[in-house]
Amino acid sequence: MPFVLLILGLLGGGLVCLLVINTTLATASFAISNLQQGNASLAQQEQVLQQQITQEESPASIEQRAYRLGLREQQVLSFLDVQTHRTYAQPSSAVPGAAGYAP
Amino acid sequence: MRGGPGASRPRAGAGRVPGPRRAAPRRAAPGRAAHGEAAQGRAAQLRAGQGRPGPRPAGGPAQRPIAPGRRRQAPAALRRPILRRGRAGRRLNLTLLCLILVLALFAARLIQLQGLDAARYRTLADEDKVATVPLPTVRGSITTSDGTVLAMTVQTDLVFGDPAEIPRGQQPAAAAKLAGPLRLAPGVILSLLQHPSSPEYVVLSKVVSASTAAAIASLKLPGIGLIPSYARSYPNGDLAASVLGFTDVRGGDLVGEGGLEQEFNAELAGRDGSEEVEKDAGGQPIPGTQDNVRPPIPAVSIRTTIQSDIQYEAEQECKLRVKQTHARNCSIIVMDPRTGQILAMAQWPTFSPASPTSLQATQNIAIGDVFAPGSTLKPVTVAAALEQGHQTAMSPYTIPYQIDLNGYSFHDAEEHATARYTIAGIVAYSSNVGMVQVAQHISPQVQNQYLRAFGLGSDSGLGLPGETPGLLPAPGSADYWGDERYELSFGQGVGVTALQMASIYSTIANGGVRVQPSLVAGAATAAGVFRPAPVPPRRRVIQARTAATLMKILQQVPAVDAAQGEPWGLISGYTVAAKTGTAQVPGSGNCLCQYGSSYIGIAPANNPQLVVAVNIQDPKDGYYGDVVAGPVFYNVMKFALQTMKIPPDGGHAPYIRLTAP
Numbered sequence: 001m002p003f004v005l006l007i008l009g010l011l012g013g014g015l016v017c018l019l020v021i022n023t024t025l026a027t028a029s030f031a032i033s034n035l036q037q038g039n040a041s042l043a044q045q046e047q048v049l050q051q052q053i054t055q056e057e058s059p060a061s062i063e064q065r066a067y068r069l070g071l072r073e074q075q076v077l078s079f080l081d082v083q084t085h086r087t088y089a090q091p092s093s094a095v096p097g098a099a100g101y102a103p
Numbered sequence: 104m105r106g107g108p109g110a111s112r113p114r115a116g117a118g119r120v121p122g123p124r125r126a127a128p129r130r131a132a133p134g135r136a137a138h139g140e141a142a143q144g145r146a147a148q149l150r151a152g153q154g155r156p157g158p159r160p161a162g163g164p165a166q167r168p169i170a171p172g173r174r175r176q177a178p179a180a181l182r183r184p185i186l187r188r189g190r191a192g193r194r195l196n197l198t199l200l201c202l203i204l205v206l207a208l209f210a211a212r213l214i215q216l217q218g219l220d221a222a223r224y225r226t227l228a229d230e231d232k233v234a235t236v237p238l239p240t241v242r243g244s245i246t247t248s249d250g251t252v253l254a255m256t257v258q259t260d261l262v263f264g265d266p267a268e269i270p271r272g273q274q275p276a277a278a279a280k281l282a283g284p285l286r287l288a289p290g291v292i293l294s295l296l297q298h299p300s301s302p303e304y305v306v307l308s309k310v311v312s313a314s315t316a317a318a319i320a321s322l323k324l325p326g327i328g329l330i331p332s333y334a335r336s337y338p339n340g341d342l343a344a345s346v347l348g349f350t351d352v353r354g355g356d357l358v359g360e361g362g363l364e365q366e367f368n369a370e371l372a373g374r375d376g377s378e379e380v381e382k383d384a385g386g387q388p389i390p391g392t393q394d395n396v397r398p399p400i401p402a403v404s405i406r407t408t409i410q411s412d413i414q415y416e417a418e419q420e421c422k423l424r425v426k427q428t429h430a431r432n433c434s435i436i437v438m439d440p441r442t443g444q445i446l447a448m449a450q451w452p453t454f455s456p457a458s459p460t461s462l463q464a465t466q467n468i469a470i471g472d473v474f475a476p477g478s479t480l481k482p483v484t485v486a487a488a489l490e491q492g493h494q495t496a497m498s499p500y501t502i503p504y505q506i507d508l509n510g511y512s513f514h515d516a517e518e519h520a521t522a523r524y525t526i527a528g529i530v531a532y533s534s535n536v537g538m539v540q541v542a543q544h545i546s547p548q549v550q551n552q553y554l555r556a557f558g559l560g561s562d563s564g565l566g567l568p569g570e571t572p573g574l575l576p577a578p579g580s581a582d583y584w585g586d587e588r589y590e591l592s593f594g595q596g597v598g599v600t601a602l603q604m605a606s607i608y609s610t611i612a613n614g615g616v617r618v619q620p621s622l623v624a625g626a627a628t629a630a631g632v633f634r635p636a637p638v639p640p641r642r643r644v645i646q647a648r649t650a651a652t653l654m655k656i657l658q659q660v661p662a663v664d665a666a667q668g669e670p671w672g673l674i675s676g677y678t679v680a681a682k683t684g685t686a687q688v689p690g691s692g693n694c695l696c697q698y699g700s701s702y703i704g705i706a707p708a709n710n711p712q713l714v715v716a717v718n719i720q721d722p723k724d725g726y727y728g729d730v731v732a733g734p735v736f737y738n739v740m741k742f743a744l745q746t747m748k749i750p751p752d753g754g755h756a757p758y759i760r761l762t763a764p
Contacts, residue, residue, distance in 0.1 A: 011571070014127075016455060022391070025390035025391055026389070026390060028390065029388055029389070029390045030387060032388075033387055033388070041317075043162070044258060044313040044314075045313075047255075047257055047258065047313065048312070048313055048314050050252070050255070051257065051336060051338050053337075054251065054252045054255075054338035054339065055338050056165065057251065058251065058338065058339045058340065058342065058411075058415075059251075059339075059342065059411055059412050059415035060339070060340060060342070061413075062462060063415070073742075075742060076675055077675055077676055077744070077745065077751075079676060079751055089676070090677055
């Protein structure tokens with residue numbers, strides 16, 4: 001009699017476990033689908049933002065904004081000596097005239 | 104022997120089932136017999152009553168005398184039909200047979216359904232249950248070496264309308280609501296809805312950004328739907344357009360055309376995968392059931408060697424100079440001579456990769472346009488003469504303005520008195536007359552060998568589609584005219600591309616070792632793992648000391664040009680080795696009135712890290728190389744030195760004697 005009860009108990013327990021596992025899997029599957037949808041919409045947002053950032057970072061955009069801020073490209077390079085804290089330039093005998101062309 | 108019910112005495116030969124059936128009639132028979140006898144008795148009595156003689160005893164079975172040999176038998180009128188044993192059995196057997204038949208039919212059908220046709224029905228059931236989910240591979244992006252994204256794939260949506268679903272009266276309202284997101288006039292949308300291309304489907308907008316699609320979806324208008332797809336976006340406009348190429352949509356897939364998009368199309372595209380899952384009615388995948396995945400081949404992103412800032416600067420300079428000189432085109436190449444990597448490949452005119460106007464506009468001028476280089480090719484003949492012509496940099500020559508050799512006449516660009524120059528002076532002052540005399544010290548075969556070794560007449564190895572190897576006539580061939588060796592010495596009679604010229608000077612700057620030019624730094628997987636490109640092949644072209652001599656000679660050019668009023672090679676703080684070139688191009692009607700101006704420079708000359716090659720074809724406003732291309736070189740080289748943060752090296756060129764006694 002106890003052996004029968006044991007077997008019945010094991011079988012019943014196994015059945016219950018199976019049911020629990022199946023239910024958990026199904027619930028998780030729904031959760032996965034929801035998260036995937038959320039993922040997709042976040043990825044779209046990220047892509048839109050990435051495009052905006054790239055356009056803002058592009059050399060053309062930076063040049064325009066720098067020009068509007070009053071920055072101009074240097075015609076003759078000058079250098080800063082870090083040790084002596086002195087700026088110096090070594091202009092050549094004829095400086096290319098800025099009047100000829102300017103970006 | 105009489106038997107009661109259940110007696111079983113098989114009768115021999117009868118084959119009948121013994122038992123109650125037999126007993127029952129037997130029981131009935133005596134009963135009926137008795138009944139019959141009693142009836143006979145009463146009948147006899149009745150007859151007796153009617154006066155027949157012979158009193159009969161009342162009660163008890165009347166016994167009629169039986170004739171011997173006859174069985175007792177009931178009278179005919181009293182004979183009841185007896186059910187035959189066989190008929191009942193047969194009917195029942197028949198029913199049994201019918202039952203068996205029907206069951207057999209069931210069994211046969213069962214075997215057919217479950218055994219033979221099982222596969223077909225399983226397939227049908229699977230079709231209902233199993234859904235194939237595509238696993239799309241997003242086309243990889245192309246970036247510069249400083250991380251700027253040149254090309255990327257974005258998800259877009261196609262907006263369509265189903266006019267059958269939208270009630271007539273609500274169509275204007277729907278059109279008005281869509282006008283904002285779609286950026287179309289409400290009237291246009293309304294006319295599309297009212298005159299659709301097919302009764303249930305009309306495309307309202309082919310490409311709509313993801314945010315606009317979300318806005319339209321949130322409106323929840325009946326009869327308006329979205330179909331997602333992928334499109335290629337070039338967020339930097341036309342930056343490096345000729346290097347990138349463009350993409351075409353073919354059969355729903357993005358296919359690259361021209362440039363890197365075509366060269367690496369397979370790696371960028373990958374391959375879509377698919378997954379078979381069992382789904383329920385709501386589209387939810389059921390866990391624990393079959394799940395066959397055909398894995399997608401992921402796409403890789405290409406990282407180029409292009410520096411976006413230098414590329415932009417070069418493109419702007421090209422465009423400006425072409426407009427100023429009314430030239431046909433301009434190309435600029437900025438290379439690192441130590442690694443062969445191309446930091447910028449600019450051209451004007453260029454195109455917009457998002458919407459190319461024509462196939463002609465998408466040509467990469469730096470590798471596809473062939474021109475005569477002019478004086479910039481002189482160092483090659485000089486190198487051959489130094490190595491194989493027993494000449495040194497100090498070898499003296501007498502240079503008149505014009506010279507006649509073997510019946511051919513050559514002259515310098517500008518009139519001058521006869522002078523004595525060394526080879527260094529010939530190159531620094533760019534004398535054609537001097538070069539033809541130098542060329543006499545090497546044979547045409549040796550000259551051709553050096554030109555080939557420097558990369559002329561063959562593909563550069565870059566791999567971009569649309570590259571041409573140029574035109575290098577070989578000695579002994581039909582194209583090799585009598586004066587070809589002299590023409591080659593000052594860069595005429597040969598066709599080269601801008602990349603080939605840049606590669607020549609990179610070789611000289613790299614101590615005589617030619618590194619194959621490359622545009623690709625490596626590939627990055629979607630997971631972010633970066634795989635650098637293989638090291639490009641290197642080949643020694645000239646000896647190191649020949650290259651050093653050439654560098655020394657070329658460092659004289661900026662000062663020489665500055666003395667003539669063109670200081671474009673003088674960049675303060677840096678030593679620059681440069682060469683100008685003015686080539687004559689046969690124009691229409693055989694007039695030598697078209698020019699090609701080039702300026703190629705190397706900086707810093709003591710430790711070369713940058714080579715800038717500028718070429719402007721057919722300028723109408725001025726034509727000398729230093730005049731037309733010089734300012735462009737100055738601006739681009741200065742900007743490139745700044746961008747690459749190359750420290751200045753003092754700017755003092757070594758002394759080398761240009762004149763000969």
